[in-house]
Amino acid sequence: MLLPQIADEQDADILILCEPYRVRQTQDWITNETKTAAIWVRGAARARITARGVGDDYVWARVGAVTYVSVYLTPNCAAAEFRAKVALLGDGFRDLPGDLVVAGDLNARAVEWGMTATNRRGRLLLEMAVRLDLVVANTGDVPKYRRLGFGDSIPDVTMTTDRTLPRIGRWRVLEGYTASDHQxxxxxxxxxxxTTRTRTRHPPRWNEDKLDEIGVCFGGHDFNSDMSRTL
Incomplete structure (x- = not known):
């Protein structure tokens, strides 16, 4: 039950997941057919879901005015297949409602999200981002993937529409134990x-003096806990 515990500690309303260890069969979970991408909307935020959908390598949920997207792109595909996957992502994202927040394990390298170099996969994703007016929200170069013998990397990327970027706050890598090789x-x-919910738990209240704020947790592959994570 590590994921719910971390979500509670971070006060996360929306969890964006890649390759979850276990999928819940509940209305607040959205996952694709292959179970490689999922979104879990928790607590009071569930009442604000106005639309949801599923693609081949992604799922999405609109919560309020923002559409949250979970993406997983496998590292085990040839260049032509990866290009086709990115093209399908671009077509799918273009039709989504609201301002976009896209997060996922993209298995690509780019200087824009903290790597020392950009590879072919990274360039394809950046070209897609330019076409859709998406910008990278990652900050810093703290590794997100750490596995003995494989080195460190940053496969987990957050993108958002340019007009939404100023609303993204406190983006950070959590350094605690995750039961995974992803942070x-x-x-x-x-x-x-x-209008926004204050951060009290019992009972939830509403405070009209603060901006509405959604906590998001996104991550990678949680092999040992109750569910895989994306915070």
Missing amino acids: YIAFEVAGETR
Whole structure:
């Protein structure tokens, strides 16, 4: 039950998951057919879901004015197949409603998200981002993937529409134990309205003096806990 515990500690309303160890068969879980991408919307945020959908390598949920997307791109495909997958992602994202926040394990390298060099996969993803007016929200170069004998890497990437980027706050890599070779990432998305839930748990209250804020947790592959994570 490590994932729910971390989500509670980070006060995360939305969890974006890649290759979850276990998938819940509940209405607040959204996953694709291959179970490689999932979104878990928790607590009061569930009442704000206005739309949801599933693609081949991604799932999405619109919560309020923002559409959250979970993406997983396997490292085990040839260059032509990867190019085709990115093209399908671009076509799918273009039709999504609202402002986008895209997070996932993209298995690609790019200087823009903290790597020392950009490879072919990274260039394809950056070209897609330019076409869709998406920008990288990662900050710093702290490794997200750490595995003995394989070195460190940053496969987990957050992108958002340019107009949404100023609303992304406190993007950080969590350094605690995850039962995985991926570290969790957490960030907050400030809303556009003047109504928001305060961070008290029992009972939830609403405070009109603060901006609406959603806590998001996104990550990688949690092999041993109750569910895999994306914070």
